[in-house]
Structure formats: structure tokens, C-alpha cells
Amino acid sequence: PVVTLKDILSDAFDKRYGVPAINVFNDLTLEAVLAAAVEKSSPLIVQTSVKTVKSIGVDVFYSMWTAMTAGIEVPVALHLDHCPEREVITTCLDRGWNSVLFDASHLPVEENTRQTIEVVAEARRHGAHVEGEIESITGVEDGIGSDTVARRQDLQVALDFLEATQVDVFAPSIGNAHGTYKAAPQLDFQRVSDIVAVHPVPIALHGGSGLSDEQFRDLIDRGCAKVNISTALKETFMKSSLAFLQETAAKDKWDPPSLFRSVRQEAVDMAGSLMELFGSAGRV
Numbered sequence: 001p002v003v004t005l006k007d008i009l010s011d012a013f014d015k016r017y018g019v020p021a022i023n024v025f026n027d028l029t030l031e032a033v034l035a036a037a038v039e040k041s042s043p044l045i046v047q048t049s050v051k052t053v054k055s056i057g058v059d060v061f062y063s064m065w066t067a068m069t070a071g072i073e074v075p076v077a078l079h080l081d082h083c084p085e086r087e088v089i090t091t092c093l094d095r096g097w098n099s100v101l102f103d104a105s106h107l108p109v110e111e112n113t114r115q116t117i118e119v120v121a122e123a124r125r126h127g128a129h130v131e132g133e134i135e136s137i138t139g140v141e142d143g144i145g146s147d148t149v150a151r152r153q154d155l156q157v158a159l160d161f162l163e164a165t166q167v168d169v170f171a172p173s174i175g176n177a178h179g180t181y182k183a184a185p186q187l188d189f190q191r192v193s194d195i196v197a198v199h200p201v202p203i204a205l206h207g208g209s210g211l212s213d214e215q216f217r218d219l220i221d222r223g224c225a226k227v228n229i230s231t232a233l234k235e236t237f238m239k240s241s242l243a244f245l246q247e248t249a250a251k252d253k254w255d256p257p258s259l260f261r262s263v264r265q266e267a268v269d270m271a272g273s274l275m276e277l278f279g280s281a282g283r284v
Ligand code: 13P
Pocket: 023, 081, 082, 141, 177, 178, 179, 180, 205, 206, 207, 208, 209, 210, 228, 229, 230, 231, 232
């Protein structure tokens, strides 16, 4: 069934497994990640970037979501990823998104806190949840983000933000970055433990693509219950398309449905292996 973000993350946080939060960008990728969740008996968070919401349209995307999740047996939730625009947040909450990441990390933390409190109140009226962020995560996610190294706030600033806003999920900067890592990331594992020790809230691990199995396992163990994956699915989609097209073009075969079948299977397999790795497989 479609459930709230908290339904999914409370169990994952308590039992210390990670749930993939995968950015989809069309009907094929949405269907593929849902199929993987069913195949693996795993909960799943589907995410949309603001860019995806705008390009597909809120109504069309939400219609696909309701059609594809009708009767689904595993818990799934729909989340709006990094959104600095209050109007887009309102539109998505009104339509039925289960949670939003209000990304005001570009604002001074006082103003971010003030506005996040408003977004939390708005979400609560819908029975929806909120992810908060006070430090811009390096790299650009569908046009949102910054290429300059994130300024990490003092631990106390993060704790004060959590206390004041009561966000349901927190996305700290721990040396993680969106996109593929150009150099091996220097991760601040301890920061996750330090936050969770004082304020036990599920942590969102951004910039998942490119981390090692060991890094995932360690961070999930410390409380990263939501593991964001975007670039890896885009890469799977593009590389499997390219490989398929090269092969079929050589044979002068031009059949779109067989391209989609092939790419879909790669996407299902990729999402399924994340569920195994993060420990969400078999939890339903
Ligand atoms: P990657 O693109 O590095 O997987 O990051 C995903 C993410 O954090 C989405 O918010």
C-alpha cells in the first residue's frame, strides 16, 4: 500500500536497515523500481526532483503513481526531493505526495528554521512528513545544489534546528555529494552517530551513488535509514540504452518496445540489488 514516509522510516531506523529513496524520471523508471520492491519484498521511497515534477506535470505524474501503486503489497511512499520552492511544495502536498524535502539550505539557518516550521505545519495538515536540510550538499541535483564545498554547521546548530522544527528526517552534510565522486569521499561517519545520539531521528543519506558497500553499511548502521539514489539510475538507464541501441542498430532493428524491455530489466535489477545491500529486502 501507499503509506507515509514515517511508516517506512520508523521501522528502518529502529532495526537499522536502509530504504532506497530512488529518483525516478519517467513511467519506465517508476514502474521498474516499484517492480523491484515487489520482487524483493522491500519497502520503497520513490522520489521526484522538482525538475521531474515540472517536466512531466504534477497531475500526469500523480496519475501514473496511483495507477502503478494500486493494490501494491509492499509499503511505498512518494517524496518530493530537494525543493526550495514553497509553491511546488504546496502543489505536491495538495496532490498527495507523502513527504517533501524543504531545501532552504541556501538561506541563513534562522530563516531556514522559521520557514521549515511553516512547511512542517502545512505537511501535518495533510498527514505528510518533512525532511529538513541546513547545509547545501555538494554537487547539483537536477539543477538544485551547489558546487562549492558545504559549510558544515556546528552540531549544536543542527540539534537546535531539529528541536525547533520537529522535522521527521534530517539530511546532514557529512562529506557526501550528488553525482559520481571524483575522488574517494572523506565521510564524517561520527556526525551521524552524534546527531542520532541526542536527537533520534532517521537520517537521509544524500549522494548515495558512488559510495562503497562498506560505507553504506556503516552509515545505515548509524541511523541513515533513507538512502538517496539518483545518478546510479540515470546511468543505468543511459548506459543500457546505449548498449542496446548499438547492438540493434548494427542489425538494423528498430523496435522501441524491445529497447524499453531491456532498459527496464536493468533498472529492476539495479534497484533490487540496492534493496539487498541496504537490508530492506525481505522486510515486508
Ligand atoms: P546521487 O545522485 O549521488 O545518487 O544523489 C542522490 C540524492 O541525494 C538525491 O537527493
